[in-house]
Amino acid sequence: MNTYRVFEELKASLGEPAAKALVETLxxxxxxxxxxxxxxxxxxxxxxxxxxxxRLDGAMIRLAEAQTRTEERLNELVQAQTRTEERLNELAQAQTRTExxxxxxxxxxxxxxxxxxxxVGRTFEIQFRDRLTAYxxxxxxxxxxxxxxxxxDLIEPNVKEREVDDFLGADAVxxxxxxxxxxxVVVEVSSAxxxxxxxxxQRRADVLRKAGLAAIPLVACEAISPESLAFAKLREVRVxxxxxxxxxxx
Numbered sequence: 001m002n003t004y005r006v007f008e009e010l011k012a013s014l015g016e017p018a019a020k021a022l023v024e025t026l027x028x029x030x031x032x033x034x035x036x037x038x039x040x041x042x043x044x045x046x047x048x049x050x051x052x053x054x055r056l057d058g059a060m061i062r063l064a065e066a067q068t069r070t071e072e073r074l075n076e077l078v079q080a081q082t083r084t085e086e087r088l089n090e091l092a093q094a095q096t097r098t099e100x101x102x103x104x105x106x107x108x109x110x111x112x113x114x115x116x117x118x119x120v121g122r123t124f125e126i127q128f129r130d131r132l133t134a135y136x137x138x139x140x141x142x143x144x145x146x147x148x149x150x151x152x153d154l155i156e157p158n159v160k161e162r163e164v165d166d167f168l169g170a171d172a173v174x175x176x177x178x179x180x181x182x183x184x185v186v187v188e189v190s191s192a193x194x195x196x197x198x199x200x201x202q203r204r205a206d207v208l209r210k211a212g213l214a215a216i217p218l219v220a221c222e223a224i225s226p227e228s229l230a231f232a233k234l235r236e237v238r239v240x241x242x243x244x245x246x247x248x249x250x
Contacts, residue, residue, distance in 0.1 A: 125189040128220050129172050132187070135220070136174065139238070139245050140185055143176035151184070155211040167207040170200075171220075183214040185238075193221030193239060198232045 011019040128135060133143040148168045156164055172187040186208065188201040201217035208215035218238040229246065232239050239246050 124191055124222060125171050128187070128189045132172055132174055133176075135240065135243070136176075136185065136218075139240075140174060140176040140178055140183075143174050143185075146173045146175055146184075148173050151208065151211075151213075154213065155207055158211040159207050163207050163210075167204045170204045178214075178216055181214055183216050184208050185216050185218050187218045187220055189220045191222050193219045193224035193232075193241065194228055195231055197221070198228065198235055198237045201237050202235050 013019075014022065129145060132145050133140070136143055148170055151167075151173070152164070155167065159167075167186075170186050171189040174185045174187070176183065176185070178185070184205075186201055186205040188197040188204075190197045197219045198217075201219050205215040205217035216238060217236075218240060219232060220240045222242050224232075224239060224241050224246075229239060
């Protein structure tokens with residue numbers, strides 16, 4: 001408030017002493033009022049600041065609690081991931097062990113199959129040798145099973161040493177009449193007649209032919225494919241299969 005201007009306005013009508021007293025009174029009142037308003041404003045402002053600080057503290061506390069929960073959850077996730085990775089490693093190791101065991105079983109099975117095939121083949125060979133004259137009775141008349149070395153004196157002067165050794169490996173050699181002609185039958189015995197059996201029979205029969213003997217190669221088997229049978233016919237190798245002569249070569 002402009003106390004001087006008020007004093008000048010009141011002085012003319014009230015006189016100087018009265019105007020001065022009134023202005024002093026009014027000035028004190030306005031000053032008191034001004035001070036009162038300022039203090040109240042500061043009080044309200046302080047209360048507002050305190051309330052804001054309280055809310056901020058509360059928010060910070062809640063934020064800290066939320067952060068703590070988040071960190072705990074992250075720790076749980078990390079632990080879960082660690083357990084998952086450990087489980088995956090266990091499964092991978094188990095799979096590796098399983099694959100190793102499967103490979104071992106496969107190898108063992110293959111070896112067992114080879115041994116079984118060998119046993120079956122050997123059993124069939126022994127059986128055929130024991131009953132050769134009966135199995136070939138209609139093809140080879142007056143048949144007689146020979147020891148392979150019985151013909152050594154006849155073949156050694158006529159063939160190479162390695163051919164003699166190869167002939168001695170024949171599964172069976174029998175003599176008799178084939179179509180009325182004295183002949184020697186050189187037999188390769190196999191569960192499943194294949195091209196190798198056919199070639200061996202032919203090669204070993206050729207040893208006797210080089211010595212001037214009538215020789216007939218024959219493959220005895222329990223089964224033979226059409227392709228092998230056709231190859232045997234092409235090579236003029238007789239085939240006895242599962243009880244009877246089949247695919248006569250000539």
